[in-house]
Amino acid sequence: MKIITMDEAAGKIVVSEREAMAEERAKALEHLKNGDTKEGIISGIVKFGLFVTFEGLEGLVHISEIAWGHVKNPSEHAAVGDRVKVKIIGVEGDKLSLSIKQLTADPWEAIAERYPVGKKVSGNVVRFADYGAFLQLEKDISGLVHLTEIAHHKVADPAQALKIGQKVEAQVINIDVDERRIGLSIKAILPIDKETLERIKKEREEEEAKAKEEKAGKAETATQPQVSPPAEEEASSPAGFVASKTGKKYYPAGSTAAEKIKDENRVTFATEEEAQKAGYSA
Structure with missing residues (x-):
């Protein structure tokens, strides 16, 4: 408890448990630094991570810091009440960031040696994406089989060719340790029979024909004469000069004085010389 106010005359003391706890938390946080290792208890599980309490403090293990592999649901990795070891990775104000995975070896450090390009591997299908399927090769290590690498024929949806939990064989076709990506191919180890060859040939011909049609359409559009919309009639006055039969x-043409001349009295001239020869002056 922390004493907030004290009235000796009235014999009253006002205390606050909340402020006392906040003060204790602040003092405890002052002694923490990044890299420290603590043992605590899982106090809560949410969609975005795990809450861990230790020494009167509570911090968050974000979902990205639970394990080195893809974590879909934090509750699959821990339960409330479990004792865990965590690493302090951030202290900002009263916000405490923790990590579980950083206390274990990063499996990607030696991944290039275990999965060189060309190696045949086996794994279970663990999830689908619009662009392919992921195979779990070992704990925290998955590889992607792109749509174009699932079969020799065209595959629009990975679920059409594979099932979750299915064990399949594949070949490593590329690896990027920095980006933590392994590219796999199932079709690379599948035999190609005559029927498959015919299907592949037909699909390629259809794609080429479609590409040619699109190219021809673009070329035709580019060569068609560009028809400009009809220009609006200009509001400007016709060229020349105007005089009145009754004037001198x-x-x-188009001037204010010319517009005042009535149509029945209007006389037009192409040039000033013609107007002057007719006896008119400027």
Whole structure:
């Protein structure tokens, strides 16, 4: 308890358990530093990670810090009440970030040696994506079989050719340790019979024909004459000069003076010379 106020005359003391706990937490956090290892108890499980309590403190193990492999559901890796060891990876204000996986060896450090390109492997299908299927090769290590590497024929949906839990064989076709990616191919180890060859040939011909049609359509569009929309009639006045049958002066066509001349009295000239020869002056 922490004493908040004390009234000696009235004999009253006001205490706060919350403030006392906050003060103790702040003091405890001051002694923590990144890299420290603590043993605690799982106090809560949420979609985005695990809460762990130790020494009166509570911190979060984010879902990305539970294991080196893909973690879909934190509850599959721990239960409330479990004792775990955690590593302090961040202390910001009263926010405490923890990690479980960083206390274990990173399996990707030696992955290139265990899975060189060309090696045949086996694994279980653990999940699908729009672009392919993932095979679990070992704990925390999965590889991707892209849609184009599932079969010799075209596959639009991995679920059409594979099932979750199915054990399949594949071949390593690429590896990127920095990005933690292993590319696998199932079709690379599948035999190609005559029927498959015919199907592949037909699919390629169809794709080539479609590409040619698209290319031809673009070329035709590019060579078609561009028809410009009809230009709007200009509101400007016609060229030349105008005079009145009853007047002695000529004016530029379209001018204010020219517009005042009535149609029945209007006389037009192509040039000033013509107007002057007719006896009109500017």
